[in-house]
Amino acid sequence: MWLNSYSHFFKATIACTSLLLSPVVLPTLHAQEQNVVIINPTDSPAEIVRKAANVVPSARQFNWQRQELTAFLHYGINTYTGREWGDGKESPAIFNPTDLDADQWIRELKAAGFKCAILTCKHHDGFCLWPSAYTEHSVKNSPWKKGKGDVVREVSDACKKYGMNFGVYLSPWDRNSDLYGTEAYNDFFVKQLTELLTQYGKVSEVWFDGACGEGPNGKKQVYDFVRWYELIRKLQPEAVIAVMGPDVRWVGTETGRGREMEWSVVPKDNLDQDAIAKNSQKEVLTAPVGDMMGQDLGSRKKIEKAKSLIWYPAEIDVSIRPGWFYHEDQDSKVKSPKELMDIYFTSVGMNGVLLLNLPPNKEGKLSEADIRSLRGFRQLYANTFTDNLLAKAKVTCALSEGKGRNVIDDNYDTSVRPKMKDGKAVFSFKLNKPATFNVLSVQEDIRKGQRVEKFSLEVKDAKGNWKKVTEGTTVGHKRLLKFPVETAKEVRLIISEVRAVPAISEIGLYRLRD
Structure with a gap:
């Protein structure tokens, strides 16, 4: 070729x-x-x-x-x-x-x-x-x-x-x-x-x-x-x-x-x-x-x-x-x-x-x-990727546009704009029971620009402490990150660097098996 x-x-x-x-x-x-x-x-x-x-x-x-x-x-x-x-x-x-x-x-x-x-x-x-x-x-x-x-x-x-x-x-x-x-x-x-x-x-x-x-x-x-x-x-x-x-x-x-x-x-x-x-x-x-x-x-x-x-x-x-x-x-x-x-x-x-x-x-x-x-x-x-483990989670995030559940509704067209505090936005998810996962998916609605420059995923451990498990830079249409298997009931996505307030379309956690 x-x-x-x-x-x-x-x-x-x-x-x-x-x-x-x-x-x-x-x-x-x-x-x-x-x-x-x-x-x-x-x-x-x-x-x-x-x-x-x-x-x-x-x-x-x-x-x-x-x-x-x-x-x-x-x-x-x-x-x-x-x-x-x-x-x-x-x-x-x-x-x-x-x-x-x-x-x-x-x-x-x-x-x-x-x-x-x-x-x-x-x-x-x-x-x-x-x-x-x-x-x-x-x-x-x-x-x-x-x-x-x-x-x-x-x-x-x-x-x-x-x-x-x-x-x-x-x-x-x-x-x-x-x-x-x-x-x-x-x-x-x-x-x-x-x-x-x-x-x-x-x-x-x-x-x-x-x-x-x-x-x-x-x-x-x-x-x-x-x-x-x-x-x-x-x-x-x-x-x-x-x-x-x-x-x-x-x-x-x-x-x-x-x-x-x-x-x-x-x-x-x-x-x-x-x-x-x-x-x-x-x-x-x-x-x-x-x-x-x-x-x-x-x-x-x-x-x-x-x-x-x-x-x-x-x-x-x-x-x-x-x-x-x-x-x-x-x-x-x-x-x-x-x-x-x-x-x-x-x-x-x-x-x-x-x-x-x-x-x-x-x-x-x-x-x-x-x-x-x-x-x-x-x-x-x-x-x-058939089932998003966050699909039934309770979502908490300060938003200027959209509803929290929009990021887990499997609908690319329903994005949200978070309120940035000190240059950061936090999406918190609380599941009904602990889930096991090793893949993070994040999507921006690129019709509103590509804006995310840095983000990370944290899980709450058994002692109630937050632990970072993975991080990335750009998102765009879709960003997938693999990491060692984690089990948790509460997780949060932290967007820490942006060019402007982003439009987040979807966030997902998945389990990739060998």
């Missing part, structure tokens, strides 16, 4: 995308969808923090984050060559799945709790999984279904059948096209992108990576990202544009792990002050440029040096196997249910969205090893 060399290509792509420096603006959105804010040279550190606390996601970003679990389906000509990156010289004749079953792919993902499936419609080799009118390097020249097949159609139809969102991956790098490296290639790319955005119904995510290598003519391409973004906004306005796009950023690794401090509000310094001021009530259509792979992207220290701030949440991708495409010799190396559960904690539980890759095999199905692991993960998830 391209991420193995992402750092190299990230730098190369920045050089390829100078066109991003000029903002392209869409019509004015509602005020609550303002996801970018200017930082004036005269702003004090306190004013910058206040502004950061009031940056919120666009509607499409919020809907994307609420999915939590999304899937990548790496499938194509590489499945039949045993390679990760094809060279574009492959014969379409080798693409011939004997029993392609997109229904199985989506059915298993749906049962495991996934909300969106993204198909590699065209990888770097240029082979198209749909009968594109603009290239011969596609399924239309394969023996599969006598050239009448359309993998994109079958996957999108299966997504509709099971109520899943559908996303498309379209590689900007095309090692087959003779147009690559010329301005005509951008026209070619727009035509293929248009096919995907107009022929398969609703598209929820469009995924571009940073690969910008040489084509068959030895030339590199200057990608017209802004034109592509405009097209997506026109044809699929609800779709997020991911990774090399303005809506969703790559977390920076392919390990399935986010950061200890995973801020969704980060500097966006590739726009000049005048341009941002002019468009401050509008949504900006460019991708932030800079170090998006460091350990600290959005702390107070980082944002105080910014010229502008944007809501730019993290997508955390990882493959269930060592490779991204299917390789038979990796059937014994599939991640276990426990490993997938750990990844859930370090991705979704660190304010990200998990993008888990499951590559269909040569037959055209998800392998049994992958399915067993996926089902095992779902069972672990259900065993852990």
Whole structure:
């Protein structure tokens, strides 16, 4: 998969995308969808923090984050060559799945709790999984279904059948096209992108990576990202544009792990002050440029040096196997249910969205090893998170907005705002009887900003003393913390550092069993 060399290509792509420096603006959105804010040279550190606390996601970003679990389906000509990156010289004749079953792919993902499936419609080799009118390097020249097949159609139809969102991956790098490296290639790319955005119904995510290598003519391409973004906004306005796009950023690794401090509000310094001021009530259509792979992207220290701030949440991708495409010799190396559960904690539980890759095999199905692991993960998830041990507790907290029980009602939309005393807020819970737990879950209503900077959980012991059992920094959409097993009847969540009064949506205690 391209991420193995992402750092190299990230730098190369920045050089390829100078066109991003000029903002392209869409019509004015509602005020609550303002996801970018200017930082004036005269702003004090306190004013910058206040502004950061009031940056919120666009509607499409919020809907994307609420999915939590999304899937990548790496499938194509590489499945039949045993390679990760094809060279574009492959014969379409080798693409011939004997029993392609997109229904199985989506059915298993749906049962495991996934909300969106993204198909590699065209990888770097240029082979198209749909009968594109603009290239011969596609399924239309394969023996599969006598050239009448359309993998994109079958996957999108299966997504509709099971109520899943559908996303498309379209590689900007095309090692087959003779147009690559010329301005005509951008026209070619727009035509293929248009096919995907107009022929398969609703598209929820469009995924571009940073690969910008040489084509068959030895030339590199200057990608017209802004034109592509405009097209997506026109044809699929609800779709997020991911990774090399303005809506969703790559977390920076392919390990399935986010950061200890995973801020969704980060500097966006590739726009000049005048341009941002002019468009401050509008949504900006460019991708932030800079170090998006460091350990600290959005702390107070980082944002105080910014010229502008944007809501730019993290997508955390990882493959269930060592490779991204299917390789038979990796059937014994599939991640276990426990490993997938750990990844859930370090991705979704660190304010990200998990993008888990499951590559269909040569037959055209998800392998049994992958399915067993996926089902095992779902069972672990259900065993852990079905019942919030605080659900029937008595809640005590001084509030300026909402009711105490809102934080344990399993309804994300009913958040509360605590009254801060000496910069702190305390949520106290008294259970009917002692409970045993080792997982804390906290959620902010990110539609009202990401604001928590530090929090901790305390339990009252048998002697009536309060003991800290775990602590964390950022919360965002969801923060999960594991800690040694505790048994207690009274617990309290202490929010001790904030950028502004937060909107707390849900608080939960759970028992994770080995």
